[in-house]
Each structure stands twice: as C-alpha cells, then as structure tokens.
Amino acid sequence: MLDHVSISHQSGLILWSRSFTPAFASLAQTPASPVNALVREVFIEGKVRGEDASFERDGYNVRWTMENGLGLVFVVVFPALLPLTYIPALLTRTKQLFLSLFQQYIQTLVDTLSATSGVLTEAAGSALRVLQQRMDDERWAQIFDRCLRNCEGDQARRPAQTPISLHRQAQLSAASGASTPGVPDTPTDSVTAEEIAKNVEALKSKMKGGRGKGGKGTGQTPSPSPSRKTGAAAKLMRKWGDSQVSAGDMAALDYSTPAPETPNGQGTPIDVEALVSRDAMGQRSKDGQYEVADWDFRGGKRAAAEDLPSEEEILARGTSRLTIDDKEDKEEVAGSSWSGIFSRLTGSKVLSKQDLQPVLAEMEKHLMDKNVAKDISEKMCDSVGAALVGKKLGGLSSVKSEVQSSLSSALTRVLTPKTSTDLLLDIQRKRSASTVSYDNALPDPYTLTFVGVNGVGKSTNLSKVCFWLLQNGLRVLIAACDTFRSGAVEQLRVHVRNLGALQDELGVGEKKVELYERGYGKDAAGIAKDAITYAKENKFDVVLIDTAGRMQDNEPLMRALAKLVTVNNPDKIIFVGEALVGNEAVDQLTKFDRALKDFSGAGTGGGQRKRGIDGIILTKFDTIDDKVGAALSMTYVTGQPILFVGCGQTYTDLRQLRVNHIVQALLN
Amino acid sequence: MASPRNAASGARVTPEVESISSLLLHPLLQDPKFVAAVLAVFLSVVLFTCKPSAKRRVGGRSGTPTVLLVGPADSGKTALFAKLAHGSRTETHTSITPSSTTFSLDSEDPARTAIRLVDIPGHPRLRDEVKRNLKTASAVVFVVDIQALLRNAGAIAEELPPILTTVASASLASGQPTKLLLLASKADLLSRPSPTTPSPTLSASTRQTAADRLSSVLTREMDRLKQSRASTGGRIEGIGRVQSSGGTGLAGLWKRFFGGRGGGDVDDAELEEDETLVWGGRGTFRWEDVEGVEIAWGVSALGAVKAVGEEGEGLDEVREWLRSV
Ligand SMILES: Nc1nc2c(ncn2[C@@H]2O[C@H](COP(=O)(O)OP(=O)(O)OP(=O)(O)O)[C@@H](O)[C@H]2O)c(=O)[nH]1
Ligand SMILES: [Mg+2]
Numbered sequence: 001m002l003d004h005v006s007i008s009h010q011s012g013l014i015l016w017s018r019s020f021t022p023a024f025a026s027l028a029q030t031p032a033s034p035v036n037a038l039v040r041e042v043f044i045e046g047k048v049r050g051e052d053a054s055f056e057r058d059g060y061n062v063r064w065t066m067e068n069g070l071g072l073v074f075v076v077v078f079p080a081l082l083p084l085t086y087i088p089a090l091l092t093r094t095k096q097l098f099l100s101l102f103q104q105y106i107q108t109l110v111d112t113l114s115a116t117s118g119v120l121t122e123a124a125g126s127a128l129r130v131l132q133q134r135m136d137d138e139r140w141a142q143i144f145d146r147c148l149r150n151c152e153g154d155q156a157r158r159p160a161q162t163p164i165s166l167h168r169q170a171q172l173s174a175a176s177g178a179s180t181p182g183v184p185d186t187p188t189d190s191v192t193a194e195e196i197a198k199n200v201e202a203l204k205s206k207m208k209g210g211r212g213k214g215g216k217g218t219g220q221t222p223s224p225s226p227s228r229k230t231g232a233a234a235k236l237m238r239k240w241g242d243s244q245v246s247a248g249d250m251a252a253l254d255y256s257t258p259a260p261e262t263p264n265g266q267g268t269p270i271d272v273e274a275l276v277s278r279d280a281m282g283q284r285s286k287d288g289q290y291e292v293a294d295w296d297f298r299g300g301k302r303a304a305a306e307d308l309p310s311e312e313e314i315l316a317r318g319t320s321r322l323t324i325d326d327k328e329d330k331e332e333v334a335g336s337s338w339s340g341i342f343s344r345l346t347g348s349k350v351l352s353k354q355d356l357q358p359v360l361a362e363m364e365k366h367l368m369d370k371n372v373a374k375d376i377s378e379k380m381c382d383s384v385g386a387a388l389v390g391k392k393l394g395g396l397s398s399v400k401s402e403v404q405s406s407l408s409s410a411l412t413r414v415l416t417p418k419t420s421t422d423l424l425l426d427i428q429r430k431r432s433a434s435t436v437s438y439d440n441a442l443p444d445p446y447t448l449t450f451v452g453v454n455g456v457g458k459s460t461n462l463s464k465v466c467f468w469l470l471q472n473g474l475r476v477l478i479a480a481c482d483t484f485r486s487g488a489v490e491q492l493r494v495h496v497r498n499l500g501a502l503q504d505e506l507g508v509g510e511k512k513v514e515l516y517e518r519g520y521g522k523d524a525a526g527i528a529k530d531a532i533t534y535a536k537e538n539k540f541d542v543v544l545i546d547t548a549g550r551m552q553d554n555e556p557l558m559r560a561l562a563k564l565v566t567v568n569n570p571d572k573i574i575f576v577g578e579a580l581v582g583n584e585a586v587d588q589l590t591k592f593d594r595a596l597k598d599f600s601g602a603g604t605g606g607g608q609r610k611r612g613i614d615g616i617i618l619t620k621f622d623t624i625d626d627k628v629g630a631a632l633s634m635t636y637v638t639g640q641p642i643l644f645v646g647c648g649q650t651y652t653d654l655r656q657l658r659v660n661h662i663v664q665a666l667l668n
Numbered sequence: 669m670a671s672p673r674n675a676a677s678g679a680r681v682t683p684e685v686e687s688i689s690s691l692l693l694h695p696l697l698q699d700p701k702f703v704a705a706v707l708a709v710f711l712s713v714v715l716f717t718c719k720p721s722a723k724r725r726v727g728g729r730s731g732t733p734t735v736l737l738v739g740p741a742d743s744g745k746t747a748l749f750a751k752l753a754h755g756s757r758t759e760t761h762t763s764i765t766p767s768s769t770t771f772s773l774d775s776e777d778p779a780r781t782a783i784r785l786v787d788i789p790g791h792p793r794l795r796d797e798v799k800r801n802l803k804t805a806s807a808v809v810f811v812v813d814i815q816a817l818l819r820n821a822g823a824i825a826e827e828l829p830p831i832l833t834t835v836a837s838a839s840l841a842s843g844q845p846t847k848l849l850l851l852a853s854k855a856d857l858l859s860r861p862s863p864t865t866p867s868p869t870l871s872a873s874t875r876q877t878a879a880d881r882l883s884s885v886l887t888r889e890m891d892r893l894k895q896s897r898a899s900t901g902g903r904i905e906g907i908g909r910v911q912s913s914g915g916t917g918l919a920g921l922w923k924r925f926f927g928g929r930g931g932g933d934v935d936d937a938e939l940e941e942d943e944t945l946v947w948g949g950r951g952t953f954r955w956e957d958v959e960g961v962e963i964a965w966g967v968s969a970l971g972a973v974k975a976v977g978e979e980g981e982g983l984d985e986v987r988e989w990l991r992s993v
Contacts, residue, residue, distance in 0.1 A: 011787065012746040012763030029759060029973065031742040039762040040741075044791050071765065113767040118732020118784045125771045128754040413793045420826055428896045429822060468904060626910045645907050658906040659796070665910035 001084065001152070003060060004028060004077035005144070006035060007098060010043075011071075011113050013128065015106070016135055018144075024077065034060040035075050043073075044413065045639065046383050052088075056080050065091045067099065068390040069350065070106050074098075086151040093147050093311075100314050101138050105131040142308055150311075349393040351402070353385070359403045360385045370666050371629030373583045376636050384410050408663055414632060415659045417641030421615070423572075424472055427542060430571065445477070445535040447543045447568065449528075450617075451561060452576035453588055454549035457619040457646060459488065461576055462544050463495040465617075465644065467651035470503060470512055474541040479531035480517040481524040481564065484548035489517050492546060502651070514540070524548065525564040532568060545570065552591035562599030565611050572614045574643065577634055579621045585633040589613065593638055613638050618657070619646035626665045631657065732770060733993045734784045738798050738831060739811035740824050741790035744853040747970055748811065749787035751983065752990075757866055759973050763789035766797050773991055783990060795830075802834045807847040807993040809986070814852040814878045814967075817885050825889030829897070829946050832958050836945040839960035847962045849989050852882040856969035856982065866975040867982035870967070878967045891953040898947040964989055 003024040006017035019025035027033050034057040041047045042055055042064075055062045061080040065088075066073055074095050078084055099106075109127040123130075135141075360381045367377035384407050393402055420426065427446045434443040448465070450458045462478065469476050478496060482488035496515040503512055516531040528545050535543045547564065550557035565573060575592060577585065593612045600611050616634050624630075631642060642657045737745040746760040746767075753769040768786040772778035786805070788797050802808065810831065812824060832848075839846040855878040856868050863869075870878075948957025955963045966989055969982030 006759075006761070008761055009767075010764040011767035012760045012789070013750055013767075014759040014761060017759055031762075033761070036742075036762045039764060040791060043764050044762070044789075044793050112769050115768045115770045115784060118734070118770050118782060120732075120770055120772060120778055120782050124769050125753065125755060128750065128756050128758065132756070132758075409796070412796045416793050416795055418792045420823065422826070422896070425822075425826070425893065425896045428892070432892075621907065628910060644904065647907065654904055655907040656904045661907055661909050 001082060002076060002078045002148070004035070004075075005094075006073075006075045007094075008073050008075070009071055009106075009110065009113065010073065013113075015072075015131060016140060018141070032058075034058060034062050034077055038062045038064060038075065039073075045418070046379075046410070046414065047639075051386075063087045063091060065095055066387070067095060068387060069392060070099075070103075070110050072098075072106065084155070086155045089154070090148060090151040093151065094144060097143060097147060097311060097314055098140070100317055101140065101143075102131060102134060105134050139308060143311075143314070146308065147311065351388050351391050351393055351399065353389055355399050356385050356388055356403065359400050363403060363407055367629065367632075367666065369627075371580075371582045371624070371627040372666070373586045373629070373633040375583070375586055376633050379636075380407065380410060380414070380632075404667060408667055411632065411663045411666055412659055414636050415642075415657070415662055418639065419641065421641045421643055421656075423643065426571070427474065431541065442536050442539065445532060445540050445543045447532060447545060447570040448572050448574055449545040449547060449565065449568070449570040450574050450576055451547050451592060451613075452549060453551055454485075456549065456576050456578045458482075458549060458576045459491050459495065459546055460649070461617050461619055461644070461646045461654070462546050463492075463499060464646060464651050464654040466495075466513060466544055467499055467502070468654060469542055470499060475512045475539065476514075476542045476544060477531060477535040477538075477540040478513070478515050479528050479543055479545045480515060481528050481531075481545050482548040483518075483520045483522050483524055483527065486520070488546070488548070489519070493517070499651070514538075524560065525567040528564055528568045552588050552595070555595075558591070558595035559599050562596050565596060566600045569611075573611060574615050574617055575613045575634075575638070575640075576617045576619060577630065579618050579624045579628065579630045579645075581630050581633075585630050586637050589634055589637040613640055615640055615643040617644045617646060618642050621645045621647040621655075622653075626668065628662050628665045631662050632666065732782045732784050733806040734768075734786060734804055735807045735809065735990060735993060736798075736801055736805040737785065737787045737809050737811055738802075738827075739790055739809075739851075740813070740816070740820070740827060741792075743790060743811040743813040743816070744968075744970065745787050745790060745811050748809075748853065748968065748983075748986070749785060751867070751970055752986070753785045757970060757973055757975065762791065763787065764794075765789065766801065773987060781991065783993060798831065799834055802831065803838055805835075805838075805846065806844075807849070807990075808835060809849045809851050809989075811851050811853050812882060812886075813854050814881060815854060815857050817852075817881065821885050821889050822892075825886055825893060828886070828890065829893060829943055832946045832961060833943050836958060836960045837942070840945070845960050845962050847964065847989075847993055849964045849966050849986070850882060850886065851965075851986065852878040852967045854969065855967045856971050863969075863971055863980070864975055865977040865980050866971050867980045868969055868971045868975070869980035870969055870982060875967050879965060882967075883965060887953065887955070890955075894947050894953040897943065 002020050004017070004019045006014050006028075008014040008017070017028070019028050028035065030036075034055075037057045038055050051063075051065050055064075059080050060077050061082075062075060062077050064073060064075045072095075074091055076087055076091060078087065105127070108123050109131050112121065112124045112127045115121075115124065363384075364377045364381040367380065368374055372380075384403060388402065388406060391402075393399065397405075430446050431443050434441075450462050452458050459482075466476050466478060478492055480489045480492050492515055496513055499513050500511065516527070516534055518527045518530070524547060531545070532543055534540075545564075545568070547561060548557070550561065552558070573596065575589065577588065581588065597610045597612050616638065618631055618634065621628075631645075635642060645655045645657055647653050647655055737749055739745055741762060746763050747757070749767065749769075750756055750758050750760070753771045766786055766788045768784055770782060770784045773781040773783065786801055788794075788801055808831070810828065817824060835846045835848060855870055855874060856863050858877055859868075859871060859874040945959045946957075948954060966985040968986050969980075971980070971982065
C-alpha cells in the first residue's frame, strides 16, 4: 500500500530507503521525485506549515517527520487516494526504532558531515559505510517490515473492533443476567483479559526504568475499543507518571493479544470481519499484481523475522541510553540555573518548545514591528521554531542568538530570488531566439505588464524602468492601457516627453521612446494588442504596458486584467506595491495572483499556461525608514523576486534589492 | 527576561547579562574552588570557540585546503561528495544544508593529501551559502549535469558570474589564485549502452563529447552574458544599507564574538563586488580573462546507484585535479 519510505540526512544523503513499486523505484532517483519536491518546496521554500499537513504531488501523498538534533528526515510516500490513518503512527514508530538502534552511529556520521576544521579523523571516511553495515547487521529492513505490518494490522482490525466488542459486551451481560451457561464467547473473553494483563506485565518488566517516548499518533487513530485500551493505558500511566503511551506501544500491545485466533476457533465473527476489511483494502489499490507480490514477500520474511528482537527490546535499548539525557534535562528544569549554564557551556543543552516559545513570540512581535504582515511573521517564526526543537545548543550561544541566526537564514531564503532577475538578459535572449527561428521576420518585442492597486506608483516606476532600458540602448514603447482614471494618459505623455528630452540631451539621434495611446474608455486588452503589433512593425525592443490600478476585490476589473494577460501573453507581469503596506500586502498579492491564475487559465481553451505574478517592484522605499517588512511579506506570498525598489521621485531612483540589507534591517 | 520592547530594539546582550548577574547571588559562588573551576571551563570554551573563526580569517588558505562543490540543483554534487569523501555511491535527494568532510585522497600518505570537501546545496534559494563558503575556499568545483546542460544552458551559465566574481575578488585580496574545475558530471549517461559498473570507465569518444559540449555551451552562454552585462549602459545600483539605531559599543562587540550570523555580515556591505573582474576587455568572452582564477575542465561519471563490479576510472580526472590543489 505504501510506495516509498526513506530515512535521510539534511545533507541529501539517503541513509535507507525502499520503494515498494517498480514505478516509484525509477521515479525516486529523478529530480521529479515527490520526495525531492517535498524537500524543495517544504523544507527549503517553506510552503507548508507543519508536519501535520500533508504534501501532495503527482497523485502521491507525502508525509514526513524530522529529527532536528541529528538533522534526519523520515519520509513516507503513498497514493494520494488511500486514506491511510496509520501513517503518523508509522512515522513516529519508525523514528523511535531507528534512533534507538543507530543513534550513536548517526551521531558519528553527522559529526563527520560538519567538519569545520581540516583535521583528519579516523571515522571520517567510513562513518557512512559503518552505519550502512550496521543497518544490515541489525536487520533494519526486517524490523521496519514488522513495524509496518503492525501498523497496517492495526488499521485493518480497528473498524471491526468496536462493533464486536459491543456485541461481546451484549453477550456478556446477557450471560450474566439470564445466567445462560455455555455461550462460547464468554471463556474466550476471560482468556483475553488475562492475556492483556500478562502482556502489560511483560511490557512493564521490559521497559523498566525506560520511558516510552510520547507519540503524536495517539490522537490521530480512530479510538479503539475503550474497555481494553484505556485500561492498559491507565495502568502504564500510573506507573510512569509523566510518560505517554504512544499509539505504537498500544499497537504492539494490541497485536500480541490475538483474540480472534483463540484455540477453540469460536471467534469466527471477528475473523471474518477482519478478513473482509483487508480484502476491501486490497481492491482499493489499482495494481493488483503488486499487492500479491507484497503479500508473498511478507510471507517469506515472516519466518526469518521470528528471532528479531522485539520492538520493545529495541526501544528499551534506546531509552536506557536516553535516560541519561533526560535526567540532565530534569535537573535543569528543577534545580539551579547552574546546571543550565553549565550544560549550555558544554554544548549539551537541547532546545525544547518551552525554551523557544518566549523568544519566538518576541521575534514575531519584532517582525510585526518591522511591518511584516502578522500572518507571515507567525508562519516564519513557527517554521523556525519547528526546525529548532530538539537541536543542541552549541557553545556560548543563547537561545535568542540561536533563534536569531536561524531566523536570519530563513529570511534570507525567502528573500533570495529563485529565478533570474536579469531583465536585460531575458530581453536579449528573447530577441536572439526569435531572430534565430524566423530568419528575416521582425523579432517580437519583449512585453512587461505593470499591475497593482490604485496609487502605488505604477506609472512613475514604469517610467523609471523605461529610463533604465533607454540607457541600455533599447527602444521602448509605452502602451497607455489605463483607460479608466482620468489624467492617466496625460501623465504618461509627460513622462515620455521628459524621457525623450533626456535622450536628446544625452545626444542620441534616433527617437527611442514613444507613447501608444488610444484615449479613454476603450478595451485595455485591445489597446495592448495593437501596441504590441505597432511595436513589432516599428522595431521597438520593449513594450511597457501600464494598466489601471484596481482593488484586489473588484472582480470585474480583475477579470479584465486577466483578459489583458491572456490576450497578450506578456513576458513578465510585474506587480507594483507600496513598501508602506503591512497586513494588506498578503491580501493584495494573493488575490492578484489568484485572479490572474484563475481567470487567465479559463480564458482560452486552457491551452495556455496559467499566469501569475512574475516579479515585484517595491515602491516608496524611501518613506519607510527601517520598516522593510513589506519586502518580506510580498516575496513570501508570491515566491517571486523583487526586481526593483523605487526610492524617490526622479528617473534614477530605482535600485536593486540587496537581500542581506533587508535581513539586517528586519533583525535590528 | 528583558522586556520585549527593550530586547526588540536590538540589545541582544541583555538576557545573558541578566542571567549571569542574577547568579552572582548564588550560594555556590561562595566556594572558591567552584568559581575557579567555572572560570577555567569558561576560558577554555572561549578559546575553543574563537579558534575556528580566527583561523578562518588568517590562514584559510594554508593547511588543509577547502574544496567546494557548487553548481545547479541535481547536478550530482552530493553523489560526488559521498563517493569521494565517504567511499559510497548512495542515493540522494535535494540537499538542505551544506556538509563537509575532511578526508585524504591517498591512504598511503594521509597527511599530505588531506582535503576538506564541502558540498553546497544547489537550490537557488540557498545561494547565500555558496557566497559565504566561497570566501574560505582554496579551490572550487562547479558541477554541471551534462545532460541537463542542453535544456538549461542559460540558467546554468547564469550561476557562474557571481561565483567567478566572488572567487576572483577573494583571490585578489589574498594574492593567491584560486583553482576552479568546471566538471561535466553524469557523463556515463551519454554512453550507449549505459555502463553497469560503479564509476565506469568512459570510452574516449564519450569523454570527448562531454568535454566538448561543456566547454562549447558554457563559453557560448558566458559570451551572451558578457554582451548583455558588460555593456556600459545604466547599471542599477543596490539599495544602500537601511539605517537603524544601535549595534555599536558593547552590543556590537558581543555580537561580533557570539552573535553568529544573526548580527549580519557587517563587512559584506562594503565589499561591493565587481563583476568586471570576470568580463575582461572588449570582444568575445575568454576564460583566460577571468582574473585570479585558474580554470580547468573535467569529466566525471559515477554510474548508477546499484552498479556492481569493478570500480572504473570515471572519477580519475576529479581525483587528479584534487591532488593538484
Ligand atoms: N548515472 C549517474 N547518475 C548520477 C551521477 N551523479 C549523480 N547522479 C544522480 O543524480 C541525482 C542527483 O544527484 P545529487 O548528488 O543529489 O545532486 P546535487 O547536486 O547534490 O543536488 P542538490 O542537492 O539539489 O543541489 C542522483 O539521483 C544521483 O544518483 C553520475 O555520475 N551518473
Ligand atoms: Mg545535494
């Protein structure tokens, strides 16, 4: 039922993986693999918020969990259509088992992967091989299989359980009430109860002194038959006070009490129902052959798996090692802050949610003070927090400086453009591409469409861009497609006259800038189209399309904009936004982006690719001091780069964004 | 804890100071032995933490050389890293963090052939890492997936100028040229039928095809870049440093020592790097014109992940070049 599992390190090395279908096996090693997509979009670009959210790609559902201390990533891929509720439990269980078995080897590997000095160490070259050898020795593949089987078994049995136990209870009460002897289920039931008690005892003795790691899967799985489980859980809880019993623990417990397989075979109703539900699951999968193979393979392994150490043993091994750490933690919380400082000095302090919470809250507020939209400060801080929990605090750094440095790199990541921001290069590429393909035809001009809400400085910044293009020896046509606001065309006319005069002054013979205008009230899309045709005939290199400002909520106007985009297919759609906006930024950009995508896709038979915003111009940057939050909000929402920053009234007041300056300003 | 307002204004020093000062009242502090012990630990930790940064600044180019693996995403950097430094051809996925391992190329003579190899993620959002690491590198490998090169020539080549610029200005500052290997990776994918051994030996013609393709495409694209960028016309400047209060005095000092990157790279702003170092004079682009960078070309092949059999010679060129570093 699964497609793929992998355990990897953040460096990109996959420590262990398995593909369950040949199709996925070949997909797994390509850039298009859903795992790679997850890493790119979630871990690097930070698109999804938490581990509880799932990530879908190409019909695959991807779930993951992280181990920040070691930098491990556990990923499970399964078909998007299958409602597999046991995945979170499987992930936590796998993580626990893997760490219990190999923690020290992984630690060695992780240490050699972060060699800061040029000192040769013994372990360096061999750590990865040693770990892989170790996995073979411990038969990790089989341990995982068993874990998967247990989790699957759990889900398969669960739907059957509740009605049956109800049924049984009914029978039981009937038996006691009417004192009808010989109901075959009654003895079975008592046996089961005994078995449970025995198993609880066994588990207790095995895990003596150990602490079951809390599993988050508990809440996710459908609640099992209350009579058994809550009883067992309560007992365990009483024993270990603050420890939680993970779903995995319960599953193991459950699995070892095979009520249906009682010797006298009278538990048939249970068996049948369990079988039915399994079959149903088998049919749900599209590929029948693979399902069969899967069963075979498990059957083959089952015999060999007999002498594997049980999961409890494995976990106990891990927990005995972990208890030392836990004790330290306890002291810190309870006792003097000496040990806190001390363990911090020796670099053994592990960051917990509680440590991070106040600092994160403070950073969140700080970002909002810098005019970052509320939503986005929250998301940034959440993701920074999620990536820090469980990390060791090194050297002398305080929680705060640790948070600050990872926030700094998170901010840098968001602000760093993912695509090229070199417009001139793009213009040149288009020109050479079209001259190559049609020998003597005229090249298509490069078109830029400026969009945005009212009064943000679209026309002004359009003229600044125009000035810069002119300086680079390009011929520019400005298309006045704001046919809405009175005075818009006149404003552009003034700009063009000024720019023309500037060109004359600089001593260029040929007239290099022109305005294409058709007055007011006409269809903007049509004017733009004519302008582009005119530009092509008259050998203009670039067409700048000025559109009317519009509010993001005005659907008719947004549709009109999308139409302009669909009809003319500009090379770049540039959103012009004020650096002054705070929370508004998110709303503006999401709605512009979505409207463009939704409406432009629907326009022409769907053949064209959907267009969104391609770049941003941030205006009025000179009016905001160090409250540069809008830069972050805008890039976060669109994932698109800030191409230019407008910082004044004259034609030369156009700048390029410097990511590190923005980050600095945000953090100071 | 400091009040949020106070902390927000950039005084990152407060929490530390307060927690320490509150500790002065602690009874354990009356015990002189304990105080001495704590001081000793403190001093040694300070020495320890300061050592690497000092070393980086002064002697980054002496001792064990640092070699960087850079290049576009999915070009095979991590695979190369795992094979060279860990002797294992493992599966990989997109890297999130850089990783570095010190290893020796020659087990006979480990001390003299030791290098520190750093694998940098290729995702464009992590470009920052490239720049930060380039400053300390004594040699750089730019890894290009030779198959993807045809599809993405423009985008791949666009990553080169910033790298060349940083490398060039670093070598000008230190007075030592930096070596740069332009490596055509995954060359085994060009040969038919695809080889099945690890690091397969490539036929001379495959090797030649890969090498020719790499140099012709990169040269062509660099020339294009030069035509559009080296032109005199209006360049757009970057925004200046955004003014804000604070960050000097004790806080600044503290920041420099302990603040890590949270404080921002102060030196960075002044170091306005100049791309003209890359472009040379008029005319077409020539690799020799790039100042302070010794450029070499190479081809590598790792083969498929599950390959079995004799180890081939697919990595010999890379190893050879690494030895020369
Ligand atoms: N056939 C073949 N495949 C290779 C070779 N080198 C790398 N690969 C494969 O190419 C894919 C990508 O390699 P990675 O090493 O992860 O790429 P990367 O450069 O680290 O990518 P990022 O971490 O995203 O920057 C993997 O599936 C490798 O197995 C090679 O020489 N031959
Ligand atoms: Mg990588």
